[in-house]
Amino acid sequence: MEIHQITIQAGIDKLGNTERLPDLQINKGEIYGIVGPTGSGKSQLIADIEQLAQGDTASKRKILINGEIPSHELRSDPRKKMVAQLSQNMNFFADMPVADFLKLHAKCRGKKNIDVKHVISIANTLTGEPINASDNLTILSGGQTRALMVADVAIISESPIVLIDEIENAGIKKHEALQLLSGEGKIILVVTHDPVLALSAQKRIIMKNGCMRDIIESTYREKQISLQLNDIDQYILTLREDVRAGKKIEEVNFDALLHESSFLKCL
Amino acid sequence: MKFIIVAGTPGAGKTAVLVHTLKILLQQNVKPSVVKIDCLYSDDPKRFAKLGVPVQLGLSMDMCPDHFSIYNTDAILEFAKEQNSEFLIMETAGLCHRCAPYTNNSLGVCVIDATSGPNNPMKVGPFLSCADIVVITKGDMISQAEREIFRECILETNPNCSIIEANGLSGQGASELALQIRSTEKLVSENESLRHNAPFAVCTLCAGEKRVGAEHHRGLLRKMNGMQEYVGE
Known part of the structure; x- marks a missing residue:
């Protein structure tokens, strides 16, 4: 089954009032940011999409696939699932080695030709200290856990709808992680507090008090600013890697940074 | 009901x-x-x-x-x-x-x-x-x-x-x-029975014995090696 559109049918806010926005249609290939204060219902919104809610969650939203109510199987059977979700969770509860976990998950998703070593090597491109196949899941650090979750979502849960919750939080390489999770022709929703990520999305949903308040389409100007912020961000990330590697930072050249930015090159 | x-x-x-x-x-x-x-x-x-x-x-x-x-x-x-x-x-x-x-x-x-x-x-x-x-x-x-x-x-x-x-x-x-x-259609009857048997529980612990170890216990007992026996009269 090919997905060309999902519809989010309005639910209720935390006080029980009807969500102000009308039904929202998201088409194949679109990337949406989801922004708003903590507690405003961002994670609930993507949880609704993950479960293909039918008025049975706290928000009472309904999610349609290609304009239709999804079947019970699509909602529950992981082999038929069309949604991959990277949640905010920073630890695993399963007491088993990394390789066994990945094999078990591949089995659940009905994926036969998964190379566990490849998944782990992808995870290791995102994190500092490498993860080993024989490591127990519960001993992994927050960053290692997150990196493994990203690789697992990107390869084993590979799906036409991708939900990403605060990828910037775990100290992993967020740009690389985002690139791994994205792909041509997917529907992607990214919950974020990070202006670099929020402005780089085509549209962003503004959340408040548990409901969708507004949709903002990013302007040409915002896209330029996003590129400029991206350069600053990359610079900070190289500083981060230097600090992590035990180097001393002698000097930071802010002027050069601003002058060399893509933003000015655009002008 | x-x-x-x-x-x-x-x-x-x-x-x-x-x-x-x-x-x-x-x-x-x-x-x-x-x-x-x-x-x-x-x-x-x-x-x-x-x-x-x-x-x-x-x-x-x-x-x-x-x-x-x-x-x-x-x-x-x-x-x-x-x-x-x-x-x-x-x-x-x-x-x-x-x-x-x-x-x-x-x-x-x-x-x-x-x-x-x-x-x-x-x-x-x-x-x-x-x-x-x-x-x-x-x-x-x-x-x-x-x-x-x-x-x-x-x-x-x-x-x-x-x-x-x-x-x-x-x-x-x-x-x-x-x-x-x-939507359940099951109705409780006069003669209900369990779907699954409960574990054997006829032992001295059920009668309040507090001491631990094999010598203090009687009843239908199972050992670490998987052997099960009745100890008692």
Whole structure:
């Protein structure tokens, strides 16, 4: 089954009032940011999409696939699932080695030709200290856990709808992680507090008090600013890697940074 | 009368899920009675009573709570009859989970905590493998991958159950559970029996012996090497 559109049918806010926005249609290939204060219902919104809610969650939203109510199987059977979700969770509860976990998950998703070593090597491109196949899941650090979750979502849960919750939080390489999770022709929703990520999305949903308040389409100007912020961000990330590697930072050249930015090159 | 038996690991969220489910049933003009079986103490009857449903509490004290609820089934059903309830919901606090409190004509609901790890469904035994409905709670605390693995492990233990992913805080899943409770066609009979036998429990510990070690015990006993024998007269 090919997905060309999902519809989010309005639910209720935390006080029980009807969500102000009308039904929202998201088409194949679109990337949406989801922004708003903590507690405003961002994670609930993507949880609704993950479960293909039918008025049975706290928000009472309904999610349609290609304009239709999804079947019970699509909602529950992981082999038929069309949604991959990277949640905010920073630890695993399963007491088993990394390789066994990945094999078990591949089995659940009905994926036969998964190379566990490849998944782990992808995870290791995102994190500092490498993860080993024989490591127990519960001993992994927050960053290692997150990196493994990203690789697992990107390869084993590979799906036409991708939900990403605060990828910037775990100290992993967020740009690389985002690139791994994205792909041509997917529907992607990214919950974020990070202006670099929020402005780089085509549209962003503004959340408040548990409901969708507004949709903002990013302007040409915002896209330029996003590129400029991206350069600053990359610079900070190289500083981060230097600090992590035990180097001393002698000097930071802010002027050069601003002058060399893509933003000015655009002008 | 329809008899719904809810069992589950301690702290899994049985009461929280039930409170949300009862609210929905009450909105739909279903008036159930609730019986709560616990060991030493329980505040839960107050939470149920707040909803306006008739509640009875049974404390098993020295007796195993599952054995207690099985032994008292007649009295529990009688209580619900006096209330003219069509539905009786019993929540038990089973401890070792080698018993399954479900009778053959009840609707057996097992509530299990997703954070307990994917090996747990294999460990917990008949209260999961004999259930009609398995309610998974706390799924929001684990990753999507772990949720999917947990679900798979439950289906390996109980391939025919219906799984509901619920959240005791937000009430997610409660409407599905309410629907399944309402639409159950099973009616409790005069001659209910258990779906699964309880573990052998005829031993000196049941009679209050406190000393540990083989020399102090009689009854049907099983050794570490798997040998089972009757010791006694």
